[in-house]
Every structure is written in C-alpha cells, then in structure tokens.
Amino acid sequence: MLLNCPACSAKYQIAKTAIPEAGRNVRCAACGHFWYQLPFDDENELELNQSTAVRDIGSQDSTNNKGFGAQKSNSNAPHEKIRKAAIDKKIFLQVAAIAIGWVLAIAVVGGGLFAAISNRNSIVAKWPKSASAFAFIGVPANIYGIEITQVKVRSGIDAQGPRLVVSGVIKSISNTDKLVPYLRVVLVDASGVQKAKWLADPGVTVLKAHGKKEFETIWRNPPAGQLVAIVTFSQPP
Incomplete structure (x- = not known):
C-alpha cells in the first residue's frame, strides 16, 4: 500500500494493516506535515502503485510492526532532500x-538616545540631575541656553600703548530669546x-533664538608672558 504526502513529493509503502478502517493521523518524515489518512480501496491502491520514488518503510521491519517505524537513513533520497530544505x-x-x-531594538534605542541628546538642554532644565x-x-x-565660543587672544600696540x-562669539542654543549678562x-x-x-560688555542685551554675536574687549598694559583668557558670564543668563 502506497502513502503519498499531500504537502510534498515524498511517498511511502506501508502495510495495509498500518491504516485501520477508521483511519489515523500520520506525519511525513520528510517535511513534518500531519494529516488524517483514511484506508485506500483497491482502485486507489493500484493507481498509487504506478508511482515512482517509493520508499518502503512498513514491511521491511516486521519485528517491531510500527508501520512508520525505523528507516535506514539515506541522505540522497528525495524525501531527505525535501526535509533538509524545510529545516x-x-x-x-x-x-x-x-x-x-x-x-x-537598536533603531528604537538609537532614536531615543538621539532625541535625548538633541533636547538635552530642555531635559536638564526640567531635571537638573540628568x-x-x-x-x-x-x-x-x-x-542657560547661550554659550561662549571661539575665544581668541592677541596682543598688539596702538596709539595708547600695549x-x-x-575676542569670541556668544551663541544661542535656545529656542527662545535670551538676556545676555x-x-x-x-x-x-x-x-x-x-x-x-x-x-566686559558683550555688545548685546538680548540674543535672538539661535542667534550669534561677536564680542571684543581690550586690556591695556597687559602682564608679560604667555597668557590664556577664560571668558564666562558674570552671572547666570
């Protein structure tokens, strides 16, 4: 009796007694497909016997009488190839x-981190510990929403002496106008x-949102030596 898997091309020859009159659930060893198999009549059995690529899995092992029992593995068999492809x-x-x-997950975390960094000033304003x-x-x-950048120091002599x-740039990183101290x-x-x-006078009282303002201040009769200028706001903006 030939049994043909409806999900793939695997075919099995089994004993007639393997399928009772009421039918039974069977599973294809090649693709793992389950289906309910009814017993074949003589006409259907004759038609299936004319098929090729048949695998005998029932009558070869009469000692255990398992129907779909132990089979000798053959990696070149059609159903083995189908099973391997399915796996x-x-x-x-x-x-x-x-x-x-x-x-x-990485995209979500990265997007959240980018948004947090982009809005870090607003976040810190509401949650200083961050x-x-x-x-x-x-x-x-x-x-504060404004910062001092591009600070430079240069020395020289004019009509009043050394x-x-x-100089530098006051830059707004805020979405609103800011007072400049x-x-x-x-x-x-x-x-x-x-x-x-x-x-020093910054030269501007209110800095527009995302605006810039260059400043320059002069110190007469500076001390000798290599000097570095540290420029900060006299009070929080």
Whole structure:
C-alpha cells in the first residue's frame, strides 16, 4: 500500500494493516506535515502503485510492526532532500526574525538616545540631575541656553600703548530669546596663576533664538608672558 504526502513529493509503502478502517493521523518524515489518512480501496491502491520514488518503510521491519517505524537513513533520497530544505528554511526564518528584532531594538534605542541628546538642554532644565549623565557621555548640557565660543587672544600696540585683545562669539542654543549678562574675563599664565580680570560688555542685551554675536574687549598694559583668557558670564543668563 502506497502513502503519498499531500504537502510534498515524498511517498511511502506501508502495510495495509498500518491504516485501520477508521483511519489515523500520520506525519511525513520528510517535511513534518500531519494529516488524517483514511484506508485506500483497491482502485486507489493500484493507481498509487504506478508511482515512482517509493520508499518502503512498513514491511521491511516486521519485528517491531510500527508501520512508520525505523528507516535506514539515506541522505540522497528525495524525501531527505525535501526535509533538509524545510529545516534549512525554518532555521533561516528563525535567524532572520531574531536579526530583525535586534535591528528594530537598536533603531528604537538609537532614536531615543538621539532625541535625548538633541533636547538635552530642555531635559536638564526640567531635571537638573540628568546633567551629569550627559556630561559622562561627552555631550554636556547648557541649561542657560547661550554659550561662549571661539575665544581668541592677541596682543598688539596702538596709539595708547600695549594692549591685549580678547575676542569670541556668544551663541544661542535656545529656542527662545535670551538676556545676555556682562562677561567676566580672566587672564592666567601657563601655570594657571591669575594675572588680571575684568568685566566686559558683550555688545548685546538680548540674543535672538539661535542667534550669534561677536564680542571684543581690550586690556591695556597687559602682564608679560604667555597668557590664556577664560571668558564666562558674570552671572547666570
């Protein structure tokens, strides 16, 4: 009696007694498909006997009488190739699902981190303790909304004598206009010793959102030596 899997091309020859009159559940050894098999009549059995690529799995082992019992493995048999292809496909789909899950997780975390960094100033303004976390990852937050950048120091002589010129840019990183306080300028030498300090007019009272303003301040009769200028706001903006 021939049994043909409805899901693949695997065929099995079994004993007639393997399928009772009421039928039974069977599973294909090649693709794992389950179905309910009814017994064949003589006409159907004759038609199936004319098929090729038949595998005898029932009558070869009369000692255990298991019907779908032990079979001698043959990696070149058609059903073995089908089974291997099915297993490979299942493994590929599982690996692909895991990979897609990781990619989505990384994208979500990365997007959240980017949004947090982009809005770190607003976050720190509402939750000051988060400032240390942003500083730890190398993106310190500015809760004031304005910052001093591009500070330069140059020396020279004009009609009034030697002078030291300190310049830079006041930059807004806020979405709203900001009041700009006076600047505090401190000159230190290579050892970090303070040599001079003074207050300077920034040249602007209110800085527009995301605006910039260059400033320049002069110190007459500067101390000798290589000096570094430290420019800060005289009070929080």
